[in-house]
Amino acid sequence: MCKSLKSLRTRLLEISNLGHDGNLQSCFSSLEILYALYHGVMNWSSETAKSLERDYFILSKGQSSLALSAVLEEKGLFSKDELNTFCKFGSRFSMQLDRTKFSEGGIENSAGSLGHGFPMAVGLANALRIKGGKNRVYVLAGDGEMNEGTMWEACAFAGGHKLDNLTLIIDDNDSIGRMLDLSPLKAKLEAFGFSVFEADGHDVEQLKNVLNEYKNVVGKPQAVIAHTVRGYGSKTLMSDNSWFHRSPNDEELEMLKKEVEAFEKSDD
Secondary structure, X not given: OOHHHHHHHHHHHHHHHHHOOOOHHXXXXXXXXHHHHHOOOOOOOHHHOOOOOOOEEEEOOHHHHHHHHHHHHHOOOOOHHHHOOOOOOOOOOOOOOOHHHOOOOOOOOXXXXXXXXXXXXXXXXXXXXXHOOOOOEEXXXXXXXXXXXXXHHHHHHXXXXXXXXXXXXXXEOOOHHHOOOOOOHHHHHHHOOOEEEEEEOOOHHHHHHHHHHHHHOOOOOEEEEEEOOOOOOOHHXXXXXXXXXXXXXXXXXXXXXXXXXXXXXXXO
16 A cells, blocks of 8 residues: 555544544545545646536545545645544534535535435536536445435436446445345446446556546446445454444554554455
8 A cells, every 4th residue: 555545544543533533444445546536537636626627526425525535635625724623513524525615616515315426426417518518527436325226317317318428436345235235236337328347446556547548438427346345454444343433532543543554455
């Protein structure tokens, strides 16, 4: 794992400790996906966060709001001091981000109820195409979120209207198998008219290569099934599901930071 990603994971632990909250397993699962998007895939920068020419990112998987916030801080959109107010009274930063609080841009949708972000992304992609825009729309969803009926209604619309400016990335950390097993997911998405690709969701270079290579797919929306591990980057978070929604105390923070620093890809 590269130094930047270890630093971001450590930062997530620190923010969660300060705010006494956080979906750390979900955030650690999706971090490489977010990093790849903002470091070499999307036409986006903190200076152009409100430009009409920017690419759009929709976070349908709202549990990863903290991870998105940390990546945007690293990109220079937010200050460290402000993000340190996460989940404190009066802060703009909460467990699920509210786009109305970010006039500078960067947060394109309000997160919360699962199954809402992807339909919004589909509507946005359709509107951009009607306007003749060259922008692309990227959306991150969780595999468990694919149990929502609104996701498949949106898939039907996107495939039926051939929205080739739309890329759905599914953080597939095997949550879906614990609820309603929708495998084979790839075949189902293909049946809805998507070009579907699979990738190691913790390999930034592979993710960037896949996402960039298939920008030029014509006549079909794209879906990338990114295979991930919940809590990836910390042996404790990977093995103990109590960390899905809790924050580390000061002692746990130091222990988890040491795990992140020592973690190597072979440990997964």
